[in-house]
Amino acid sequence: MDVSEGESASRRVLYVDDDEGLLALTKRFLESTDDEIEVVTTDSPRRALALLASESFDAVVSDYQMPEMSGLELLSVLREERGSDVPFVIFTGRSREEVAIEALNLGADSYLQKGGDPTAQYGVLRQTLVRITDHRRAERRLREREAYLRVTLNSIAEGVVATDADGTVVQLNRTAEEITGYDADAAVGEPLSDVLVLVDGETGERIDPMRRVAEADGPVELAAGTKLVTSDGRERYIEDSMSPIRTDDGAVEGVVAVFRDVTEAYRERERRELQQRALVDLATDEAVIGGSFEDALPRITETMAAVLNVERASVWLFDDAETLRCVDQYDRSSGEHNAGTTLTASNYPSYFEALAANRSLGVDDVRTDPATAELRDGYLGPKGIASMLDATVRSGGEVVGVVCHEHVGEPRQWRTDERRFAAEVADNVVIALMRATDVEALPARADGNETGDTEASDAEADDTGAGDAKTGDAAGNERRDGTRPSEERRGSRAEPRAEQSEE
Numbered sequence: 314m315d316v317s318e319g320e321s322a323s324r325r326v327l328y329v330d331d332d333e334g335l336l337a338l339t340k341r342f343l344e345s346t347d348d349e350i351e352v353v354t355t356d357s358p359r360r361a362l363a364l365l366a367s368e369s370f371d372a373v374v375s376d377y378q379m380p381e382m383s384g385l386e387l388l389s390v391l392r393e394e395r396g397s398d399v400p401f402v403i404f405t406g407r408s409r410e411e412v413a414i415e416a417l418n419l420g421a422d423s424y425l426q427k428g429g430d431p432t433a434q435y436g437v438l439r440q441t442l443v444r445i446t447d448h449r450r451a452e453r454r455l456r457e458r459e460a461y462l463r464v465t466l467n468s469i470a471e472g473v474v475a476t477d478a479d480g481t482v483v484q485l486n487r488t489a490e491e492i493t494g495y496d497a498d499a500a501v502g503e504p505l506s507d508v509l510v511l512v513d514g515e516t517g518e519r520i521d522p523m524r525r526v527a528e529a530d531g532p533v534e535l536a537a538g539t540k541l542v543t544s545d546g547r548e549r550y551i552e553d554s555m556s557p558i559r560t561d562d563g564a565v566e567g568v569v570a571v572f573r574d575v576t577e578a579y580r581e582r583e584r585r586e587l588q589q590r591a592l593v594d595l596a597t598d599e600a601v602i603g604g605s606f607e608d609a610l611p612r613i614t615e616t617m618a619a620v621l622n623v624e625r626a627s628v629w630l631f632d633d634a635e636t637l638r639c640v641d642q643y644d645r646s647s648g649e650h651n652a653g654t655t656l657t658a659s660n661y662p663s664y665f666e667a668l669a670a671n672r673s674l675g676v677d678d679v680r681t682d683p684a685t686a687e688l689r690d691g692y693l694g695p696k697g698i699a700s701m702l703d704a705t706v707r708s709g710g711e712v713v714g715v716v717c718h719e720h721v722g723e724p725r726q727w728r729t730d731e732r733r734f735a736a737e738v739a740d741n742v743v744i745a746l747m748r749a750t751d752v753e754a755l756p757a758r759a760d761g762n763e764t765g766d767t768e769a770s771d772a773e774a775d776d777t778g779a780g781d782a783k784t785g786d787a788a789g790n791e792r793r794d795g796t797r798p799s800e801e802r803r804g805s806r807a808e809p810r811a812e813q814s815e816e
Contacts, residue, residue, distance in 0.1 A: 324446050328354045329361040330376040342435040358387045371446045377405035392420040400445040471573045476505045478566050480523040494544030514538025532556040550579040588734040591620045595741045606749035610641035618645045624721040630714035661687045673736045674703040675727035700725040704735035706742045
């Protein structure tokens with residue numbers, strides 16, 4: 314062990330020389346002139362290697378020519394075979410330039426010649442030991458400090474990129490690697506503008522980070538909507554601040570950029586704005602509020618499909634407690650509407666149980682969800698449906714139908730705002746249904762208060778269970794002739810609601 318485990322004032326030195334008289338003399342002089350120096354001696358280089366493997370030393374002083382192996386051979390074993398960086402001094406009576414050069418090439422820290430005035434000779438040796446051990450300790454503390462800072466930097470949730478005065482990247486933490494897509498080893502040495510590729514979200518113009526900081530002569534915060542282009546060309550929205558790194562005298566020696574990925578929050582805000590605009594449009598659409606439920610349905614299902622970007626959207630109503638009937642299904646690819654498919658509780662009990670238990674049902678992967686097991690082979694698989702999102706239509710606290718969204722392709726994870734939107738659309742279906750049947754009531758909240766606002770939808774949409782499902786007709790009896798549900802069929806479910814309200 315060639316590195317002391319703790320920082321202390323003492324310097325433990327191993328002195329190797331085949332001259333036992335010189336060993337004793339050197340030990341006595343060094344320890345008597347410097348209380349901080351402790352000298353351990355041995356006349357055997359092999360014994361020295363054993364001591365270095367088992368004990369801690371701050372430095373090694375070695376004679377050049379010894380019977381077992383030379384001082385250079387001892388140094389070579391330490392540096393090349395063991396990878397040790399313990400400070401090493403060649404202390405020899407031979408004054409040969411080639412020996413000194415070889416010693417330094419092997420990694421010796423100093424080369425000193427014996428002879429002359431003992432006081433001066435050992436004084437130089439003591440000064441050399443103090444200098445090289447202090448230097449090595451400073452290096453060790455610096456490495457430890459850098460390691461500490463590196464661990465701290467990599468634990469920060471924000472991306473951090475630092476440059477030198479020329480704008481060349483000198484450090485990139487792990488979060489910055491994840492956001493930018495650049496590996497730290499590849500990024501270091503590159504211009505900041507090539508690693509942190511920033512674009513103005515409104516104008517699309519490139520942003521030069523170094524120039525921005527230089528122009529501001531201080532910290533800079535980028536505008537909302539700023540984009541970062543990753544190494545593979547994708548765009549992420551970020552929040553970013555950049556500051557100059559200054560020396561004690563105020564000179565700029567680099568720039569540090571701290572940023573975080575806000576893409577999901579930005580996208581969610583965009584989605585929510587789109588959803589809110591769609592809900593306002595539905596609430597003011599003449600087809601929806603005009604009293605004709607049949608005219609309202611296509612407008613509702615087309616809005617559902619467009620806003621949530623799904624292949625199919627549909628509205629279903631209960632004919633009775635056991636039967637759901639599709640009153641309108643919109644196919645986005647073909648632009649066609651159809652209706653007439655029925656589902657019965659006896660054939661699809663898991664799905665009907667899920668409807669009764671949940672306000673908003675999101676199935677991210679229909680292949681693994683137990684609620685969709687009964688629909689998988691006859692309907693979901695043949696149609697390529699991977700994910701489904703349903704929301705129950707409720708009136709007076711009772712489930713009267715369901716709005717359904719079918720996603721085709723790879724499985725999709727339904728977000729909270731999308732679940733909430735589905736529930737709010739379901740409320741619009743109730744409003745349209747009640748206007749069509751002249752019922753002066755709005756969807757009832759769980760607490761019994763009748764309301765048409767979105768607070769109930771928000772709360773209920775968040776109450777999602779594991780039993781999510783999407784409807785379909787496993788028997789293949791879906792009508793494709795484009796006909797609409799008749800007033801008589803709609804009335805079979807809607808009119809009882811009107812009678813209850815009037816009572």
